[in-house]
Amino acid sequence: xxRLPDLLLRRFLTAIPVVLIVIxxxxxxxxxxxxxxxxxxxxxxxxxxxFAANFRRLWxxxxxxxxxxxxxxxxxxxxxxxxxVIFSRPVFDVIxxxxxxxxxxxxxxxxxxxxxxxxxxxxxxxxxxSPRDRILSFLGLVLYAVPSFWLGLILIIIFAVWLNVAPxxxxxxxxxxxxxxxxxxxxxxxxxxxxxxxxLIYLGLYLRLMRSGxxxxxxxxxxxxxxxxxxxxxxIALDHVARNALLPVITVLGLQLGSxxxxxxxxxxxxxxxxxxxxxxxAVIQRDFALLIGVVLIxxxxxxxxxxxxxxxxxxxxxxxxxxxxxxx
Amino acid sequence: xxxxxxxxxEGMLGAGILIVVVLxxxxxxxxRPGDPQAIVAAPLLPPFTNISWPLGTDRLGRDIxxxxxxxxxxxLIIATVATMVTVSLGTIMGTVAGFMGKRIDExxxxxxxxxxxxPGFILVLALVAVLGSSILSTIIGxxxxxxxxxxxxxxxxxxxxxxxxxxxxxxxxxxxxFDIAFREVLPNALPAVFSMTSVIIASAILIEAALSFLGLGDPNYIxxxxxxxxxxxxxxxxxxxxxIPGIAIVLVVLAVNLVGExxxxxxxxxxxx
Numbered sequence: 001x002x003r004l005p006d007l008l009l010r011r012f013l014t015a016i017p018v019v020l021i022v023i024x025x026x027x028x029x030x031x032x033x034x035x036x037x038x039x040x041x042x043x044x045x046x047x048x049x050x051f052a053a054n055f056r057r058l059w060x061x062x063x064x065x066x067x068x069x070x071x072x073x074x075x076x077x078x079x080x081x082x083x084x085v086i087f088s089r090p091v092f093d094v095i096x097x098x099x100x101x102x103x104x105x106x107x108x109x110x111x112x113x114x115x116x117x118x119x120x121x122x123x124x125x126x127x128x129x130s131p132r133d134r135i136l137s138f139l140g141l142v143l144y145a146v147p148s149f150w151l152g153l154i155l156i157i158i159f160a161v162w163l164n165v166a167p168x169x170x171x172x173x174x175x176x177x178x179x180x181x182x183x184x185x186x187x188x189x190x191x192x193x194x195x196x197x198x199x200l201i202y203l204g205l206y207l208r209l210m211r212s213g214x215x216x217x218x219x220x221x222x223x224x225x226x227x228x229x230x231x232x233x234x235x236i237a238l239d240h241v242a243r244n245a246l247l248p249v250i251t252v253l254g255l256q257l258g259s260x261x262x263x264x265x266x267x268x269x270x271x272x273x274x275x276x277x278x279x280x281x282x283a284v285i286q287r288d289f290a291l292l293i294g295v296v297l298i299x300x301x302x303x304x305x306x307x308x309x310x311x312x313x314x315x316x317x318x319x320x321x322x323x324x325x326x327x328x329x
Numbered sequence: 330x331x332x333x334x335x336x337x338x339e340g341m342l343g344a345g346i347l348i349v350v351v352l353x354x355x356x357x358x359x360x361r362p363g364d365p366q367a368i369v370a371a372p373l374l375p376p377f378t379n380i381s382w383p384l385g386t387d388r389l390g391r392d393i394x395x396x397x398x399x400x401x402x403x404x405l406i407i408a409t410v411a412t413m414v415t416v417s418l419g420t421i422m423g424t425v426a427g428f429m430g431k432r433i434d435e436x437x438x439x440x441x442x443x444x445x446x447x448p449g450f451i452l453v454l455a456l457v458a459v460l461g462s463s464i465l466s467t468i469i470g471x472x473x474x475x476x477x478x479x480x481x482x483x484x485x486x487x488x489x490x491x492x493x494x495x496x497x498x499x500x501x502x503x504x505x506x507f508d509i510a511f512r513e514v515l516p517n518a519l520p521a522v523f524s525m526t527s528v529i530i531a532s533a534i535l536i537e538a539a540l541s542f543l544g545l546g547d548p549n550y551i552x553x554x555x556x557x558x559x560x561x562x563x564x565x566x567x568x569x570x571x572x573i574p575g576i577a578i579v580l581v582v583l584a585v586n587l588v589g590e591x592x593x594x595x596x597x598x599x600x601x602x
Contacts, residue, residue, distance in 0.1 A: 021443035026455065033459040138339075141590070145582035147535050149542050150557055150575035157568045255445075255478075262450030262474075266539050280451050281543060284458040296455055300446040 004312065011308045022300045027072065030289045031065060043287075081297070082290040086282065091294035095279065099298070101171055102264050102275035104187075105194060109260065110253070112199030114206055118249060121210025125245065126237035128215050137211060143204030148263055152197035152270040159193060166193050169272035194271045198263055202256065209252055213245030220244075247317065254310035258303040340591015346584035354405050357398035365395035365551045373567050387570055388563055393556070397577055400553040404534055404581060407464060411471040411533040412526065419476040420515065420522055423483025428491060428510040438484070441477035449474040453536055457545050464547045467540055471533045479525055486518035520596065527589025531582045538578050553578050 042052055063071075075082065081091035117140075124136035159166040172178070172187045217223065218241055226236045264277030272278075276295070283291040357365075368390045369382075376385035376393065384393035426437035444452070453470035460466035490496070491514060499509045540546050541554035553574040560570025 017439045018442045018446055021440060022447060025443065026447075029455065029459050141339075141586050142579070142583055145531065145579050145586055147538050147542070147554070147557075147575065147578050147582075149539060149554075150571070150578065153557065153561065153564065153571050153575070157564060157572075161565050161568070258445065258448045259450070260448075262448035262452075265450050265454065266543065269543060277451075280454055284454045284545070287458065289458075292455055292458060296447055296451060299448045299451050300443070303446045303448060 007312065007315070008308070011311060015304050015308070018304065019297075019301060022297060023073070023076065026293045026296045027069060030293055033289060039287075081294040084283075084288055084291040084294075086286045086288045086291065091291050094291065095276065095294055095298050098274060098276045098279045099302070101273060102261070102268070102277055105191060105198070105264060105267070105273065105275060106257070106260050108191065108195045109198040109202065110257075112195060113202035114249075114253060116199075117203040117206025118210045118246065120203070121207040121249075122214070122237070122242050124207065125211040125214025125218075125241070126234070128211075128218065133211070136207065140204040140207035140211070143200055144208065145204075146201055147266075148197050148201050149266045149270050151200060152194065152267055155193045155197055156270075169270070171273050171275075191273075194267050194273060197270070198260065198267050201263075202260065205252070205256065206249060209249045210242075210245055213248050214241045217241045217244045247314070250310070250314060250317070254307050254314075257306050257310075258299075261299055261303060337591040337594050339587045340594070343584040343587025343589075343591060346580055347588060350401050350581055350584070351405065353398050354401040357395075357402055361392065361395040361398055363395075365399040366391060369395075373563070375567070376569050376573065384573055385569060387556070387559060388567075393570070393573060396551050396556050397553070397574060399551050400556065400574065400577065401581075403464070403547075403550045403552045404537065404578075407467055407471070407537045408530050408533045408585075411468045411475075411537075412530045414468060414472040415475045415479065415529050415533070416522060416526060418472060419479030420483050420518075422476065423480040424487055424510050424515050424518070426480065427484040427487025428506065428514060434484070437480070441480050444473065444477040450536065450539065453540065454545070457540065462545050462547055464550065467537055467546060470540070471536050474536070475529055475532060479522065479529065482521055482525060483518055486521045487514055490514050490517050524589075524593055524596075527585050527592070531585045531589075534578065534582050534585070 039052075072082075079092055081095070083089070084091045084094050087094050120136055120140070124133040124140075127133055155166075156168055160168045167173075167190050170190055172183065172190055176186065178186050214237070223236060223240060226240050261276070264275060265280050266277070267273070268275045268278035269281055276299070279291070280295045280299075282288070283295055363369075369392050370386045370390050372386055372388055372390040374382055374386040377383065378385070382392055382394065384397065386392055387396075422437055422441070426434045426441075447455075452474045453467075456470040456473055457466050460469060487510075496509060496514060499513050504513070537546065537552070538554035538557075541552040542558045544555070544558060546552050546555055556574035557571045557578075560567065560572075560574075563570060
């Protein structure tokens with residue numbers, strides 16, 4: 001089996017060109033946009049053209065595009081993503097402050113989606129084309145068709161407006177001075193609705209993937225062997241079929257994390273959660289392009305890191321992958 | 330349409346809903362002539378109470394039925410064009426990567442990975458921020474965020490197909506690589522493309538809805554996502570303003586997925602257990 005450090009090194013090396021492409025592409029894209037950071041600043045604070053010219057000189061915006069790009073790359077090496085105009089703070093600090101909230105939201109949503117989704121998918125896939133399977137599959141398809149922002153609003157209408165048992169939004173009660181467990185419970189209470197808005201939609205996806213994966217496995221020869229041995233149908237479904245169907249679902253889990261990070265934009269806007277997604281939205285609305293590049297870049301790097309972690313976990317779950325690689329190299 | 334397709338009730342249900350939505354889009358201006366964003370009646374009339382405004386009116390007194398009908402147009406146009414762009418781009422890039430040698434494959438795949446690394450909706454947001462809010466930039470955003478996944482699938486198909494005998498035969502009779510790739514190999518990879526198309530259409534509709542919900546859609550056209558957002562301010566007193574257009578979105582996306590399922594089941598019939 002490939003040793004962990006080798007795997008890490010190989011993945012790290014292939015990630016470098018990808019990150020470079022993201023850096024260059026997002027920089028070029030923002031260059032093409034009308035207006036610059038000074039325009040954004042003036043839109044907030046006001047000022048005349050001489051003031052603007054001074055600012056451009058100060059921020060190096062009077063230089064040529066190539067010079068500025070090289071300077072930008074130089075600053076990136078030291079983790080300096082520039083200055084956010086709307087927050088008047090370094091972009092890196094603003095993003096780092098917002099990221100944990102979103103990772104918590106994503107992590108719990110995935111937990112809900114993956115846990116419930118694969119369980120329901122297992123129930124559906126253990127008896128393909130039975131009435132139980134039909135109902136569960138249809139439920140999965142419906143959930144997969146629901147826009148997350150709309151589900152969020154529906155949950156707000158039901159639980160916050162009618163039943164009045166959940167808050168309408170926010171990450172925690174503001175200025176409540178809660179500490180320790182009390183604060184954790186407060187955050188959990190606030191995150192329940194957003195987690196389910198995001199989680200229920202992906203639940204549909206995992207349900208369907210698990211089910212179709214199981215249907216594929218039912219057709220394989222070793223299942224016939226298990227049946228010939230006289231094992232009960234439930235036993236085969238759980239021990240043989242579900243286990244083998246689970247691995248492809250984990251692959252998709254990795255692929256879906258990026259889309260979930262994108263989905264946090266909408267959910268965090270609906271529930272007024274000050275996270276990474278909402279930051280992306282604020283950067284776009286207020287045309288803070290330095291912040292926007294930072295969000296795109298850190299978003300991409302986060303996804304790449306999560307994928308590497310999933311890769312390692314995958315190799316650990318399925319020993320066949322490690323040996324295959326050894327044979328090839 | 331294949332006869333077998335008619336036997337899957339899911340597919341038929343989906344096709345039925347889609348036909349209704351297409352009819353809504355076609356006859357929007359016949360049923361409800363005039364600007365759907367015009368103020369026509371008293372504000373906040375609840376649905377199912379007044380025969381002239383069957384779905385009620387919004388905060389400003391605009392007809393909700395008009396919004397739903399004209400919204401169907403925007404949804405269908407954006408979904409169709411964006412899917413065509415995505416599928417063409419993904420298929421071409423996948424074929425080029427799979428057939429044109431290792432170096433080009435390497436380059437195209439690194440680009441695909443870069444596009445997939447940026448969280449999908451954030452990429453759409455960034456593009457719309459730069460290009461401005463319009464139907465065109467919504468379409469560009471959707472295509473940019475979806476082509477890479479399809480390109481990977483097509484590439485994988487092409488890689489397995491290029492080792493087949495008919496490709497060797499094509500080479501032997503002296504066909505140009507470009508012709509082999511696009512006229513011989515690609516058609517054999519198309520079933521894989523078709524099976525992904527419904528997913529691409531569905532996600533195109535959802536991305537458009539989310540964009541217009543955030544107020545970043547084309548300001549000149551009514552859209553279901555925008556209607557949901559406008560209902561938010563009166564969520565307590567008039568929840569139907571957000572609920573009705575949301576149901577429209579769910580039904581269309583569900584219909585697309587159902588048709589996709591039906592088609593896949595038609596192509597590869599189920600095995601009895």
